[in-house]
Amino acid sequence: MVKCFRLLLRGLATNWVGTAGVVLTTSAFLLFLFMELLRLLQVVTNAYVGLISYLFLPAFFILGLLLIPIGWRIYRRARGRSTQELLAERFTPLLTERTRLYGSNLFGLIVLLTLINLLFLGAGGARVLHFMDEPVFCGTACHGVMHPEWATYQQSPHAHVKCVDCHVGEGLDGLVDAKLNGLWQMISVTFDLYERPIPTPVHNLRPARETCERCHWPEKFYGDRLDVQTRYGLDRSSRPHYTTLALKVGSGTGEQGGTIHWHVAPENEVRYLPAVEDRTEMRSVAIQQGDGSYRQYRNRKYLGWAGPNSAAAAGEAAGSPEPGGELSGWATEERVLDCIDCHNRATHIYEDPATAVDRRLEAGEIDRAIPFIKREGLGSLLGSYAGTAAAMTGIARGLYGTYAREYRAETLGLQESLDRAVVSLQEVYQRNIHPRMEVGWNPYPDHSGHEHEGGCFRCHNRDMVDLAGNPIAYDCTLCHSILAFESPEPFQFLLPVAEKDPERSMHQYLQTEFLRTRP
């Protein structure tokens, strides 16, 4: 049998094309078997190897199989003989003789090998699709482009959720969409057709509610969620102060009535028309409630004079308050609000430098005992560096230099803390700054909340008015009670009001608001 196989291979190696085909197919197959063996024996555990096993080797295998008949055709044309004659010439009688019921050995061998190929390709194909579903494929196949998203994903609350679980839709449609989309991405990467940084929002993301609500369903949101934000000062001891919010996260299904997740409660539907492509400003918002009532708010900036050249100004002149006919595409497509309109950075979370340092301080990675560490750490992150490698050296040299020069005596016993702080700050930089993709400090605003421009205030602002001209609600305590506000204590406003405190009015107001609005 082995002899037959060897003879077959020799016969197929008609010319250099055929030979290449034989070599590629055989070696790809053997290598694949070898790699799989190593994987099964757990000798190789690096997921990156999957790229070779499941992408490159099957690709070479198929390429080889294609080259063999091509080589044969070239050979036949060159020799100008019939297939029968060539078969007799290329293969020993051992193979070509009709010895069996079903034909020659050659025929039998080809049938057998084809079966093996089909089996291999089937199993391999399944392995390839499976591998393509792995985050490591998404994160590393287009290494440079995806690196920022990959880096942030790995440190996110969704690090255990596969990319495809959110990014690829359900069923065959989703699969085909994703593969076609992937093809385009491959072309973009190959021919450098992509923007840096990658623009958001991703318009063809799979429907968020179908995705997110598999784990986070609206009925699950009730009561309050306590959010204690610790910020550290730029003083010697990096003194902490607190902003504590009791977030009214209810969806309106419970006894308490809904607030934040009221927007996605089953009986409500919120729709909006963006005013700008990145959806950071809205032209109008409409609300359909369970009882059938319907309310619309429109952005008065787009009703009145918004600038000498604005479409709205032209519309106003024509007496039409509605978006004019000159708008198209995203600007005319009303969108039903879903999870990612607010939680647009649930996973790929980029940090502001100050927040990043605060988090490391709170986690203890950076030791507050080091004098002025918030100020110095933040300063080191904000330096202008030529690249990531330069930043790593710069951060380390900058901090060690400063502390050796300015605070030598005070940091004598803190060398270990200082080492840890340097490493932590370097990690912050690596997570957030990606020069190759032109990703600087937080290029993507997070819309859950209103820490950045936008967020809740995209709709909840004084310019968004109903037909009677009354603005939509945008009270500070609409969505959260405030229990501390850059205060020295995490629950400052639950403490008694201090007589001499300039903020005593606010203290009293917020305390009352919190106690009054809870049943």
Next chain:
Amino acid sequence: MRIRVLLLSSAFVLLAGSPCLAQVAPAAGSVADSMAGKCMTCHKKESPGLYRQWYMSEHAKHNVTCIGCHGAPRGDADAYLHEGAYIATLVTPRDCGRCHQKETREAEHSYHATAGEILESADAYLAHAAGGHPVAIAGCESCHGAKIQIDAQAENRLARVSWPNSGIGRLNPDGSKGACNACHTRHSFSKAQARRPESCGKCHLGPDHPQKEVYEESKHGNAYYTHIDDMNLAADRWVVGIDYYEAPTCATCHMSATSKQPLTHDVGQRISWTLRPKISHLKEDWEVKRKSMQQVCAACHHEEFIAGHYFQMDGVVQVYNEKFARPAGEIMGMIEQKGLRENPSAFGNKIDWIYWELWHHEGRRARHGAAMMGPDYTWWHGIYDVAQNFYFEFLPEARRFEDPEINAHIDRLLSEDPMHQWIRTPTAETKAAIRSGELQENYRGIFKPE
């Protein structure tokens, strides 16, 4: 960072554990009290700079909060509904006067309060005609004060042509005049700021009234900038010679308390001359006013020194008056009377601009220089410019009309007035007259104020 708990229970545990639960219960405060806290809740985040200024201010210490000043009766022309309360963006002296009664009364009676009534002035005409409306708004009215106009369509009901404006003579919708924040910048409303010369220098500077520059040149300004840290500027009580003694600022001489007189927000009360018009004149009750000022000087200077200063200042003011301002005014009168101007409009002819700069710019510079001991402003930026203008721009331009009567008037002035005769006298003769004191004799009587 984020703690996920059932807040309700935790909050009550916290409160129950607090011994002061009774005090925590909402007090039966006024509507304004409860609203005050609401304003701060948003504005602490949305207007952090403004909030911080207020937080560090005396107002914050005394529980004067947003609504206390901005709260407005519903019927006010500029009142609007904002987050459940009627407020007005504009805070007028009348609002401040609810607490600061004496200060408001004085300010409203001061010359400052009339600064907004400029529409009929030559300055306003010039800015509107030669400049344009936007120039008058952003220029003149920013210091003088605009007449606040209501725009029912505007969110805060204030028309953009007149808001923002913190001019010292602002004409407010409630009928009051002025803006306290012209000097006590919001939202810190600091005493220290108003006591600094920079505060006045916001308006009192430039080619037509360089009080700030004169002060900087003077020994007073010099001493102030040298000893600025010892000036005790933020003190509650600020009596010259007692709480500070290194130097006076604008506020010291024109407003602040001394050991013998109280603080006043009526800035004209210690000024004896008016140095503003074409020809300076002594103000009503000028002796009383001068005495008040001299009493400030006396905190640091001997009375002979003070008398000497006034003697010198009176001399310069009257030289300007008699030697240049009055003759120039007479010639302008003749041109006007004879209808010699080519264009009928004020400032439509070159001579109008020349004469304007003579008194409005150069003449004022000289007088202010002398009043506040700025030698360079008295002479090189002052009378030197006046003289050059008078002899070599104004008179030649007046002669261009070729009117025999005017020409004869000018000739007579130059040949008969002993202050002008030098121009037709050989240099050596004049020098000899200077050396002998003969030339100075011509000015002997000019030091005594009339």
